[in-house]
Amino acid sequence: MRRLVAIAAVVALLASGLVALAWWQQWRLIYYPSPGPVPSAVTALPNGQDVVLETDDGTRLGAWYFPVAGGGPAVLVCHGNAGDRSMLTKLAAALNGMGLSVLLYDYRGFGGNPGQPSERSTASDARAAQAWLAAQPGVDKIVYFGESLGAAVAVGLAVEKPPAALILRSPFTTLADVVSSHYPWLPARQLLRDRYPSIDRIGSLHMPLLVIAGDRDDVVPESMSRRLYDAANEPKRYVVVPGAGHNDAAFLDGPQMIGEIRGFLSSTGVT
Numbered sequence: 346m347r348r349l350v351a352i353a354a355v356v357a358l359l360a361s362g363l364v365a366l367a368w369w370q371q372w373r374l375i376y377y378p379s380p381g382p383v384p385s386a387v388t389a390l391p392n393g394q395d396v397v398l399e400t401d402d403g404t405r406l407g408a409w410y411f412p413v414a415g416g417g418p419a420v421l422v423c424h425g426n427a428g429d430r431s432m433l434t435k436l437a438a439a440l441n442g443m444g445l446s447v448l449l450y451d452y453r454g455f456g457g458n459p460g461q462p463s464e465r466s467t468a469s470d471a472r473a474a475q476a477w478l479a480a481q482p483g484v485d486k487i488v489y490f491g492e493s494l495g496a497a498v499a500v501g502l503a504v505e506k507p508p509a510a511l512i513l514r515s516p517f518t519t520l521a522d523v524v525s526s527h528y529p530w531l532p533a534r535q536l537l538r539d540r541y542p543s544i545d546r547i548g549s550l551h552m553p554l555l556v557i558a559g560d561r562d563d564v565v566p567e568s569m570s571r572r573l574y575d576a577a578n579e580p581k582r583y584v585v586v587p588g589a590g591h592n593d594a595a596f597l598d599g600p601q602m603i604g605e606i607r608g609f610l611s612s613t614g615v616t
Contacts, residue, residue: 375494375520375539377427381457383407389434390441398450400473404466406458408450408474411437416483418509418615419446421474423495423502429456435598436490443607444616446484450474464539467494471502486615488512492596493565494520497541504546509615510553512606514596516573517565518544526566547577553613554581557602559589582609 386393386409398406409430412419420440422433430449437447452470453460460466478487486509491499496516503511517523520541521534554577558570567585574583584605589595596602610616 375426376454376462378452378455378462379427379429381407381429381451381455383409383429383431383451383456386410389431390438392441396448396477398470398473398477400453400466400469402469404453404458404460404470406450406453406470406473407456408448408477409437410446410448410478410481411441412446412481412483413441413444416485417444417446418486418488418610419448419478419481419484420488420490421471421478421499421508422447422449423471423474423489423491423498424449424451424455425493425495431456433597439598439603440490440606443610445488445610446481448474448478464541467498468501471498472505475502475506488610488615490514491516493517493591494541497543500543500546500550501541503550503552507550507552510555510610510613511550512555512557512609513570513573514557514602515559515562515565515570515591516543516556517541517569518573522569523565526569543573544576547573551578553609553615554578555584555605555609556581557584557586557596557605559586559591559593559595561588561590561593564591580613 386395390411392411394410396408396410398408430451433449437449440447451458452462452467454462488510489499489508490512492514496513521537556574558567560567586595586601
């Protein structure tokens, strides 16, 4: 009995140590930024422009703007928890091909930007991106496109600044739900400082919504994206890309996703 108690105590200490480590270093477990810097926007697309966004706390963020001739609708893209804006060049090119201007930006700590990411700071960064894009000559409507964690950022921004339409790729319900799906032994709801509670916010939105998910997603289960969609108001559309995993090329400029976006924006009167 004493030996069992001793073993249990050792296990408990190890577990508590892992939880404590996860608490202090959790941002490193959530965000995987590329160190940057990124190259000039013109190396990505010929119409690229390098711009600087300034947040409400004075942080300066690098961004790329890809305008189309004649103005019109624009898309604000909120990327996921890894990499930087250079990974979304193909998406920007496809959106340009629909006649949409595109702003790609990086959160603080990503792509050579100063600072450290958090739920509070990504919200501030998104507000700065939206304000900059809304001030551009010729931009008459703004669509938000968010992928994965960026979908949660886009939902939060949409509550404050409603867009003409909202497109969410591989969105989750809450960050804690994602963590629990991968680490069921971890007390995610008690542990996480960053929550990204999209499921609590989506019901307050009343703009056209398109949700796109992959049925082979091993990061955000497709069922979780469906739950968020089910909690949203009409008008809305749900699209499953067969065989697509979380980071597959199908979610950059895949023909099904691009075709669905084109049809959705046309049917809602955005384009």
